[in-house]
Amino acid sequence: MHLDTIDMRILSEIQEDASLTNAELAARVGLSASPCLARVRALDAAGIITRRVALLDPMLLGADVSVFIQVTLEKQTEALLDVFEAAMAGFPEVMECYLMTGDSDYLLRVVVRDTVALQHFIVDRLSKTRGVANIRSSFALKQVKYKTALPLEQLASPRARR
Numbered sequence: 001m002h003l004d005t006i007d008m009r010i011l012s013e014i015q016e017d018a019s020l021t022n023a024e025l026a027a028r029v030g031l032s033a034s035p036c037l038a039r040v041r042a043l044d045a046a047g048i049i050t051r052r053v054a055l056l057d058p059m060l061l062g063a064d065v066s067v068f069i070q071v072t073l074e075k076q077t078e079a080l081l082d083v084f085e086a087a088m089a090g091f092p093e094v095m096e097c098y099l100m101t102g103d104s105d106y107l108l109r110v111v112v113r114d115t116v117a118l119q120h121f122i123v124d125r126l127s128k129t130r131g132v133a134n135i136r137s138s139f140a141l142k143q144v145k146y147k148t149a150l151p152l153e154q155l156a157s158p159r160a161r162r
Contacts, residue, residue, distance in 0.1 A: 070104035
């Protein structure tokens with residue numbers, strides 16, 4: 001799907017506030033409601049918009065501990081990768097999971113309420129996942145930057161920036 005400047009403005013606006021009504025969005029991007037809705041539906045259908053969510057403040061909800069965990073598997077077979085990835089998909093504490101290059105096989109971002117909950121997660125769940133050989137954790141002391149919006153201006157093709 002070719003994205004023009006209006007599509008990019010639509011994406012930018014809904015990345016910042018997915019609760020905008022179609023009329024509000026249309027006004028912000030300079031379209032009438034009907035063509036705006038058609039464009040949003042096309043972006044949905046193309047899979048560019050994958051979902052709309054509300055972002056919550058973890059600290060206000062008691063999720064005070066954010067930990068980055070490097071996991072090394074015993075070996076990198078397709079079966080073990082599949083088992084590990086399925087297990088991570090089922091653990092609600094795992095906010096993000098990436099297959100990595102380098103020293104570890106996976107990098108996880110885990111959010112829990114306290115170190116007792118982290119211990120429970122690591123000892124009772126993560127370490128018991130088939131194929132896990134090594135686990136290294138690093139606590140985040142302070143969140144310096146966090147964003148969910150993609151840098152659309154930098155991702156746009158030179159043609160779409162005009």
